[in-house]
Amino acid sequence: MDLEIKCTEQQYTAITSDFSPDTLLGIKAGPGSGKTRTIASRIAYLLSTQSQSGMRPDDLLVLSLTNRSVNDLRARLRAVLGPMACQIPVMTFHSFAGKVVGSKYTDWNILDDDDLRRLARLVDMGRSASSMAELRSHLRDARRSTSDVAVVARIVEMFGSTRVFTHDDVLEECSSLLHSPPKFVDNYKVVFVDEFQDVYPAVMNLVLQISKGRHLTLAGDSDQSIYGFLGASFRHNWERLMERHPKPNIVHLNQSFRSTPEVLQFANAVLGHSTPVHHSVKPPCGLPPLRLSFTSPAEEREFIYDEVTRLVDISEGAIKPSDIAILSYTNREVDSVLNYFSERGRFGLCKLNSNPRWLQSPLSFFMQYVRVLVDPRVNFPLLCSLSTVPSIGEATLRKAISLATEHDVPVYEYLHDSGYEKPKKLGMLPHYVKYIAKCRSELNQNDPDQILVTLLRMGKELGFDKVLGAEAFTKDQLLEYRLHFDTIYSTLQRAKAQKPPEHTVLSYFMENYNNDTLVTSSSIKTSNDNEVNFSTIHTAKGLEFPIVFILSGNNYRFNDTQRRVLYVGMTRASSLLYFNKLSNQFVDGLDHAPKPLFSTRAPNWTSESVSRLLTDLGRRPLTKVHQLASKLAHAAL
Numbered sequence: 001m002d003l004e005i006k007c008t009e010q011q012y013t014a015i016t017s018d019f020s021p022d023t024l025l026g027i028k029a030g031p032g033s034g035k036t037r038t039i040a041s042r043i044a045y046l047l048s049t050q051s052q053s054g055m056r057p058d059d060l061l062v063l064s065l066t067n068r069s070v071n072d073l074r075a076r077l078r079a080v081l082g083p084m085a086c087q088i089p090v091m092t093f094h095s096f097a098g099k100v101v102g103s104k105y106t107d108w109n110i111l112d113d114d115d116l117r118r119l120a121r122l123v124d125m126g127r128s129a130s131s132m133a134e135l136r137s138h139l140r141d142a143r144r145s146t147s148d149v150a151v152v153a154r155i156v157e158m159f160g161s162t163r164v165f166t167h168d169d170v171l172e173e174c175s176s177l178l179h180s181p182p183k184f185v186d187n188y189k190v191v192f193v194d195e196f197q198d199v200y201p202a203v204m205n206l207v208l209q210i211s212k213g214r215h216l217t218l219a220g221d222s223d224q225s226i227y228g229f230l231g232a233s234f235r236h237n238w239e240r241l242m243e244r245h246p247k248p249n250i251v252h253l254n255q256s257f258r259s260t261p262e263v264l265q266f267a268n269a270v271l272g273h274s275t276p277v278h279h280s281v282k283p284p285c286g287l288p289p290l291r292l293s294f295t296s297p298a299e300e301r302e303f304i305y306d307e308v309t310r311l312v313d314i315s316e317g318a319i320k321p322s323d324i325a326i327l328s329y330t331n332r333e334v335d336s337v338l339n340y341f342s343e344r345g346r347f348g349l350c351k352l353n354s355n356p357r358w359l360q361s362p363l364s365f366f367m368q369y370v371r372v373l374v375d376p377r378v379n380f381p382l383l384c385s386l387s388t389v390p391s392i393g394e395a396t397l398r399k400a401i402s403l404a405t406e407h408d409v410p411v412y413e414y415l416h417d418s419g420y421e422k423p424k425k426l427g428m429l430p431h432y433v434k435y436i437a438k439c440r441s442e443l444n445q446n447d448p449d450q451i452l453v454t455l456l457r458m459g460k461e462l463g464f465d466k467v468l469g470a471e472a473f474t475k476d477q478l479l480e481y482r483l484h485f486d487t488i489y490s491t492l493q494r495a496k497a498q499k500p501p502e503h504t505v506l507s508y509f510m511e512n513y514n515n516d517t518l519v520t521s522s523s524i525k526t527s528n529d530n531e532v533n534f535s536t537i538h539t540a541k542g543l544e545f546p547i548v549f550i551l552s553g554n555n556y557r558f559n560d561t562q563r564r565v566l567y568v569g570m571t572r573a574s575s576l577l578y579f580n581k582l583s584n585q586f587v588d589g590l591d592h593a594p595k596p597l598f599s600t601r602a603p604n605w606t607s608e609s610v611s612r613l614l615t616d617l618g619r620r621p622l623t624k625v626h627q628l629a630s631k632l633a634h635a636a637l
């Protein structure tokens with residue numbers, strides 16, 4: 001493959017830098033400087049005839065932390081490489097770890113947060129756990145107090161025949177398995193890691209192990225490190241790498257292609273950089289970030305709605321709702337503005353999420369049925385599936401677990417196999433297990449239609465419809481569920497089109513339901529022009545929007561991590577930034593930012609400022625904009 005790369009001199013140096021074994025390239029760069037684009041181009045170069053590397057797509061391993069970042073990398077690779085991009089293994093660290101663990105064990109299972117809560121209920125923890133960390137700390141306490149030791153023992157006994165891991169356990173297990181790696185890992189020759197600033201210690205151990213004896217390319221920006229609460233430290237990670245590579249290749253990309261100089265200067269002020277390391281290649285737009293102060297969140301919501309309406313109207317539609325992102329630190333603040341927009345109904349709304357939306361709805365429970373249909377011998381999904389049947393209580397389930405443990409077989413085998421005598425205490429449990437066996441035997445696991453119908457039938461038979469509270473559905477909920485079913489169905493269909501021969505549609509779906517090879521990009525980023533984007537700053541990382549509102553709601557006496565979160569949020573804006581605060585909030589650290597300071601008045605849009613904004617957006621000139629802008633400006637006075 002021959003390659004033509006459009007890039008800056010610094011990017012070219014990074015793209016073509018040495019990739020021989022046991023070397024390190026660090027791409028250190030600011031927001032919008034083309035890190036991800038440079039990684040994609042470097043991979044294209046590596047596979048091209050120019051590099052003479054003779055490497056094949058599956059010699060490479062490309063890792064990042066979040067699904068969003070992995071999706072972005074895949075999209076960029078498709079743009080430069082076309083269909084060949086599909087052959088390059090690009091995955092999250094957790095997927096990679098899952099692959100390694102899955103290559104060693106067949107009987108393993110991951111528990112997510114919901115699973116853990118169900119587990120806590122099932123074993124009578126007596127204390128609820130709203131997060132994995134909380135549950136883990138309960139378990140740690142339990143080990144110390146004799147009265148709770150029995151609880152922990154029961155958990156261990158229950159899953160004695162199954163390996164059960166939390167997401168973080170999988171990373172640890174993978175690390176220990178990599179001491180004698182599976183064959184597919186041996187094949188990798190070059191490793192790429194994006195978003196290096198967010199690599200936390202358990203992931204860093206993997207980076208060190210997987211890159212041993214191979215070339216490693218890293219890209220990151222310490223100013224965008226926002227996962228400090230997980231222990232991520234760019235400096236510390238880099239020092240650990242330096243021990244192995246005392247003379248790494250380092251390329252700094254200091255030109256920013258995304259934001260206007262005005263936005264960059266303001267964002268740098270938040271970080272306290274008096275002399276910014278990165279400069280914008282764009283000419284000044286003439287629109288400094290707008291700093292607005294509100295007396296209450298209600299007033300702020302009203303302003304944002306009016307301002308979005310004004311921007312769309314004043315530009316005669318040249319500014320589309322999808323150009324606008326409303327970002328905040330927490331989901332609660334984002335949702336309150338989103339609900340306000342939703343009540344007014346004018347705009348479509350897109351809440352950005354790194355997971356498909358159906359996985360945040362109760363329908364995510366269907367994944368337990370999927371797991372049971374693929375392999376009913378794994379205890380956890382079977383027990384979850386049976387736990388919704390009204391006539392089966394937790395005592396019955398526990399009885400089944402202990403009997404199966406006595407016979408040293410999975411719960412499914414004990415209940416299904418007529419060779420084992422079953423006490424009356426088990427009630428209807430064997431009947432429902434037979435029902436599951438029947439569903440499995442009648443199901444063609446390669447037929448998306450049948451799979452969806454089977455999942456729905458199982459839901460009805462096993463009492464899941466009652467969990468949903470089907471009688472109380474509102475019209476909107478029904479519409480939402482219909483959309484979720486559409487997504488599940490189209491995901492199954494894509495699984496059918498993409499699955500390798502050794503998989504069934506169902507098993508491929510089970511392994512990839514959360515992965516963008518199956519999930520359309522629309523669930524990650526809106527494709528509808530009429531939808532305003534809403535997101536936490538963490539989820540919006542790596543994305544860019546012409547116009548960004550950063551909501552108030554934080555106490556701005558922020559610490560370093562909070563500053564970096566704001567920096568990430570602000571640098572999502574390519575043209576226009578609104579930075580809000582409440583009037584009783586103290587905004588620390590912005591004293592040196594360009595004037596004017598926070599204003600309590602809505603911006604006074606003139607025909608000139610609208611034209612500037614549209615020029616920066618590269619949108620067509622407007623016919624009536626002059627009249628409209630002066631009319632609106634007049635009305636605002």
Ligand SMILES: Nc1ncnc2c1ncn2[C@@H]1O[C@H](COP(=O)(O)OP(=O)(O)OP(=O)(O)O)[C@@H](O)[C@H]1O
Nearest residue numbers: 006007008030031032033034035036037257258542
């Ligand atoms: N040499 C270039 N010429 C033109 N546009 C470029 C160039 N390099 C990057 N860009 C553009 O700049 C924008 C930012 O690029 P990219 O997303 O790769 O940056 P990044 O450093 O990964 O951003 P972030 O730090 O926010 O994740 C993209 O729209 C990209 O296409």
